[in-house]
Amino acid sequence: MIFKQLFDTKSSTYTYLISSGKGREALIIDPVIENVGEYINLLEELDLRLVKVIDTHIHADHVTGASKLKDITKCTTIMGNHTPTDAVELKVKDNEIVKIDKLSIRAIYTPGHTSDSFSFLMDKYLFSGDTLLINGTGRTDFQNGNAKDAYNSIFNKLLKLPDETLLYPAHDYKGEKVSTIGKEKKFNPRLQVKSVDEYIDIMSNLNLEKPKALEFNVKSNLKLGSI
Ligand code: FE2
Numbered sequence: 001m002i003f004k005q006l007f008d009t010k011s012s013t014y015t016y017l018i019s020s021g022k023g024r025e026a027l028i029i030d031p032v033i034e035n036v037g038e039y040i041n042l043l044e045e046l047d048l049r050l051v052k053v054i055d056t057h058i059h060a061d062h063v064t065g066a067s068k069l070k071d072i073t074k075c076t077t078i079m080g081n082h083t084p085t086d087a088v089e090l091k092v093k094d095n096e097i098v099k100i101d102k103l104s105i106r107a108i109y110t111p112g113h114t115s116d117s118f119s120f121l122m123d124k125y126l127f128s129g130d131t132l133l134i135n136g137t138g139r140t141d142f143q144n145g146n147a148k149d150a151y152n153s154i155f156n157k158l159l160k161l162p163d164e165t166l167l168y169p170a171h172d173y174k175g176e177k178v179s180t181i182g183k184e185k186k187f188n189p190r191l192q193v194k195s196v197d198e199y200i201d202i203m204s205n206l207n208l209e210k211p212k213a214l215e216f217n218v219k220s221n222l223k224l225g226s227i
Helices: 033-045 066-073 147-156 181-187 196-204 214-221
Strands: 002-008 013-019 025-029 049-054 076-080 090-092 097-100 103-109 118-122 125-127 166-168
Touching: 002 033, 013 033, 025 097, 033 049, 033 066, 049 066, 049 097, 066 076, 147 196, 166 181
Parallel strands: 025 049, 049 076, 076 090, 125 166
Antiparallel strands: 002 013, 013 025, 097 103, 103 118, 118 125
């Protein structure tokens, strides 16, 4: 299998390129528009044919490269079925399987960071978007975010996966690249709560600044980055 974790320094976004092998089909998760040239070069270098591109949710901090990749490669654009836009070609439901070659990726609806957030599980690789981060969790204070939903998605869905599941989030701000569900259960400070109310309380008091260009990014991402 080919697995590449790519990093956008401006937004601290991780983008993932996955394929079953050289000369075969490929999938990209959470592309950033400014880095599309880099992805195309990498696809050519590895002799891969991009067939699918997934956005885990409507991002607020960067513009997706999905439309641009589709224009260049004719790949299919995919998001979860709670994203309020017709720009997406294939909207997947909770538990639906996305296939490329021999690889199967299961969509898991994990609302909370945003109301449209999905995570994607391929064998023991979990692409958690901004639902579960390394030593953190996605903020819940805009885009219909909801701390109670986030708690449910994290505790009743993602943390029920086996401890050895590899956690690959959409962002990291401290240079961490990968974790496991087991490590996060033990050490993630946001997860050391005793009740949903305690979690809601933490999330209600983060007092974070809004991302720069939030309105533009969301508007553009609802068109998959084509404006
Ligand atoms: Fe996000």
